[in-house]
Amino acid sequence: MSEFLQLLVAGLTTGSFYALIALGYTMVYGIVRLINFAHGDIFMVGAFLGWTVLSALAAMHMPWGIALLLAVLLAMALTGGIGVVIERFAYQPLLSAPRLSILITALGVSLALENGVLLIYGPGFETYPHLVSTAGFVIGGAQISYVQIGIIFCSLALMAALYLFVHRTFMGTAMRALAVDRDAARLMGIDVERVIQTTFFVGSALAAVAGVMEGLYYTEINFFMGFIVGLRAFTAAVLGGIGNIPGAMAGGLIIGLLEAFSAGYVSSRWTDVIVFAVLIGTLVIKPTGLFGERVVERM
Amino acid sequence: MSLLVVEGLRVGYGKVEVLHGIDLTVAPGEIVALLGSNGAGKTTTLRALSGLEPVRGGKVVLGGESLNGVKAHRITALGLAHVPERRRLFSPLTVEENLRLGGYLIRDQAAELKRRMETMYALFPRLAERRLQLAGTLSGGEQQMVAIARALVLQPRLLVLDEPSMGLAPLIVRSIFGIVKRLRDEGMAVLLVEQNARQTLRIADRAYVLESGSILIHGAAADLALDPRVQAAYLGGAAAA
Numbered sequence: 001m002s003e004f005l006q007l008l009v010a011g012l013t014t015g016s017f018y019a020l021i022a023l024g025y026t027m028v029y030g031i032v033r034l035i036n037f038a039h040g041d042i043f044m045v046g047a048f049l050g051w052t053v054l055s056a057l058a059a060m061h062m063p064w065g066i067a068l069l070l071a072v073l074l075a076m077a078l079t080g081g082i083g084v085v086i087e088r089f090a091y092q093p094l095l096s097a098p099r100l101s102i103l104i105t106a107l108g109v110s111l112a113l114e115n116g117v118l119l120i121y122g123p124g125f126e127t128y129p130h131l132v133s134t135a136g137f138v139i140g141g142a143q144i145s146y147v148q149i150g151i152i153f154c155s156l157a158l159m160a161a162l163y164l165f166v167h168r169t170f171m172g173t174a175m176r177a178l179a180v181d182r183d184a185a186r187l188m189g190i191d192v193e194r195v196i197q198t199t200f201f202v203g204s205a206l207a208a209v210a211g212v213m214e215g216l217y218y219t220e221i222n223f224f225m226g227f228i229v230g231l232r233a234f235t236a237a238v239l240g241g242i243g244n245i246p247g248a249m250a251g252g253l254i255i256g257l258l259e260a261f262s263a264g265y266v267s268s269r270w271t272d273v274i275v276f277a278v279l280i281g282t283l284v285i286k287p288t289g290l291f292g293e294r295v296v297e298r299m
Numbered sequence: 300m301s302l303l304v305v306e307g308l309r310v311g312y313g314k315v316e317v318l319h320g321i322d323l324t325v326a327p328g329e330i331v332a333l334l335g336s337n338g339a340g341k342t343t344t345l346r347a348l349s350g351l352e353p354v355r356g357g358k359v360v361l362g363g364e365s366l367n368g369v370k371a372h373r374i375t376a377l378g379l380a381h382v383p384e385r386r387r388l389f390s391p392l393t394v395e396e397n398l399r400l401g402g403y404l405i406r407d408q409a410a411e412l413k414r415r416m417e418t419m420y421a422l423f424p425r426l427a428e429r430r431l432q433l434a435g436t437l438s439g440g441e442q443q444m445v446a447i448a449r450a451l452v453l454q455p456r457l458l459v460l461d462e463p464s465m466g467l468a469p470l471i472v473r474s475i476f477g478i479v480k481r482l483r484d485e486g487m488a489v490l491l492v493e494q495n496a497r498q499t500l501r502i503a504d505r506a507y508v509l510e511s512g513s514i515l516i517h518g519a520a521a522d523l524a525l526d527p528r529v530q531a532a533y534l535g536g537a538a539a540a
Contacts, residue, residue: 170399170406177389177400183351184387189375189404189453 002141007264008257013148013217015256016155020210021233022240022248023162024203030179030243031199032095037106039207040230041113042083046208047221048117050075051126054212058129068132072212076205083204084197092193110226117223125222128215151213158209159249162202166245175199179243232259235279241292250290254278301326302488303348303379303457307357310340310347317343319512320357325457330479330489332499332520334533335509341492342384344509345461348490349381350374362456376404380455384462384492386446390435394426394445397434401449412452419448422478440471447478457488464495476502496533500524508533 021043028036050071057067090109094102136145166172174195178185186192214229215221236255240247255275262274282290301324308321318340325331335341346352348359350371359366366374375381389397398419402412420427423444429437434445443463450458460479464472472495480502483489493499500506503520508529516528523529 170403173392173396173400174403176392176396180389180391181387183371184383184389185400186351186371187349187375187381187383187387188400188449189372190400191370191372 003264005140005142006144007260009142009144009148009152010264011257011260012152012253013256014259015253016151017210017214017217017229017252018233018236018255019249019252020155020158020206020213021229022236022252023159023245024207025234025237026240026242026245026248027175027199027203029237030245031175031196032091032102033099034091034102034106035234036203037103037230038086038109038113039203040226040233041110041117042079042086042204042226043207043211043214043229043233044221044223044226045082045113045117045211046075046079046204047211047215047225048121048126048223049078049208050212051128051215051221054129054215064132068216072209075208075212079208079211080201080205083200087197087200092196095196114223114226121223123223125220128219128221130219132216147216151217155209155213158206162206163245165202171195171198232275235275239279239282239289241289244289244291247289247291302362303490304360305348305357306360308344308347308354308359309356310343310352311355312352316355317512318347321509321512321514323507323514325488325490327456327488328483328486329504330483330491330502332503332506333490333492333509334494334496334499334506334529336494336532339509340512341509342461345381345383345459345490345492348374348459349379351381375453375455378453378456379459380450380453380457381459382446382450382461382463385465386442388434388442388445388449390433392434393431394434394437395430397445397449398426398452401452404453415452415454419452422451423448439466440468440475443467443471443475447475451482455487457490458482459490459492461492462494463491464493464498472498496529497524 021039024039024042025036028034028039053074054067054071057070086109090105091102094105132147134145134147136143136148138144166175174185174190175198177188177190178192178195182192214225232255233252236251237248238251239254240249240251258275258278259271262271266274303323303325305321305323308318308323309316310318321344333341333344343352347354348366350366350369350373354367361377361379364377366377369377389400398416399412402415405412425441426444426448429441434442437445447460447463463475467475476498479489479491491499491503500520500523505518506520506523507517508515508523516523516526524534
């Protein structure tokens with residue numbers, strides 16, 4: 001029982017990262033039908049920007065709570081900005097080009113980000129300052145840290161905020177409209193380019209939060225960290241039904257739990273096998289993913 | 300004084316030119332019909348007017364302002380509302396959300412937007428009953444009402460309708476045409492594209508006949524209905540319907 005609880009909390013923690021990153025994949029796909037292969041690296045860039053800010057502030061002996069908040073907010077703003085710049089210069093010129101061109105460009109952006117960080121920060125691991133203690137509490141025999149609880153609640157709050165943003169604001173409604181019919185959205189007077197940029201900003205900012213969280217949780221970050229995490233988050237998005245926001249959230253948590261339980265009860269060497277087997281199984285039974293629905297056909 | 304003036308409009312896709320220099324005007328308080336068979340270039344004309352297709356040559360002027368090279372969402376802001384072919388609703392969104400998006404440009408004026416949406420529900424009472432229903436689940440006629448209501452929220456100066464009667468029962472077509480006439484009588488300029496020439500010429504004030512990307516005939520709708528060329532091509536048999 002205690003082991004189960006331990007694994008459950010660990011799974012929800014890593015699942016939170018995947019969910020936050022999967023949201024970026026799914027939102028961008030929903031709107032521009034692009035699998036943004038650079039998104040995992042956006043997450044990595046967010047982790048590095050957060051690390052830079054946090055290290056600087058820690059050196060100034062700022063209280064850790066404020067330092068952390070500033071690091072998260074700055075990482076979100078900067079990474080969001082980078083996402084917008086990438087969209088503007090790499091993807092926007094190709095929006096009406098064949099799908100393959102923009103897909104290959106995304107791979108190029110991914111390489112550019114990885115090598116850019118490699119140039120600036122070097123090939124080694126950077127260590128997040130130990131601002132947050134490893135303290136925690138024991139419940140039902142399971143050792144749970146405050147960091148885990150913080151990460152889980154913080155990402156749940158962000159997902160709730162995103163849901164409200166998408167469903168209750170004009171910008172969010174415009175995003176959903178754009179996902180259905182870009183030309184019709186233009187006819188409503190919606191500045192499509194701006195909505196697309198906002199989508200990239202929001203998706204990248206969420207990935208940045210995941211990056212900082214990952215840094216705090218595992219303490220070490222590296223320029224290549226975005227690859228495998230990005231792949232699993234993409235899997236989460238597909239599992240939930242790509243283009244579907246609640247699907248990405250659920251998919252992320254499911255992948256996190258699968259990862260934790262398979263590592264705990266089977267072997268961590270089997271994690272990827274199990275994760276991808278579940279993905280394949282789901283897609284065989286329900287090709288649109290768990291939450292994906294066929295959009296009502298227009299008459 | 301015409302609201303919309305189109306002179307020598309040329310549009311194409313790739314290397315193929317589809318419109319070879321079209322002249323067209325629409326004044327406030329008149330319904331102008333654009334008739335023509337499939338592939339004549341009617342939809343392309345409308346898409347060029349609302350900025351969805353780039354203009355290759357000629358002039359498009361709305362209320363004295365040139366629309367050449369202006370982006371589609373800016374053209375909407377200038378008072379041209381385009382109800383596209385096949386309605387193009389946001390099917391997974393509710394009727395209410397579709398109408399709210401119609402008012403995207405006045406999103407900062409919450410009270411005014413609400414008032415205008417209520418006006419639309421008064422104009423189309425059927426939609427008021429279906430506010431929270433997903434647009435894609437409505438009947439064809441109701442969907443067309445959403446498409447028109449969505450375009451009217453901004454109170455456009457020029458309403459452009461692309462085959463609003465497509466796939467609808469005659470009774471519903473009559474009620475939609477009735478609303479179009481009412482809008483005309485209130486002073487709106489209407490540009491109406493239809494394949495159904497007989498019915499369209501009955502409500503239109505003037506009409507243009509488009510064939511292979513050029514205007515073949517234009518004149519008063521009543522005259523065109525009697526024109527032997529129009530009769531032969533579009534009013535002849537059941538094929539015209």
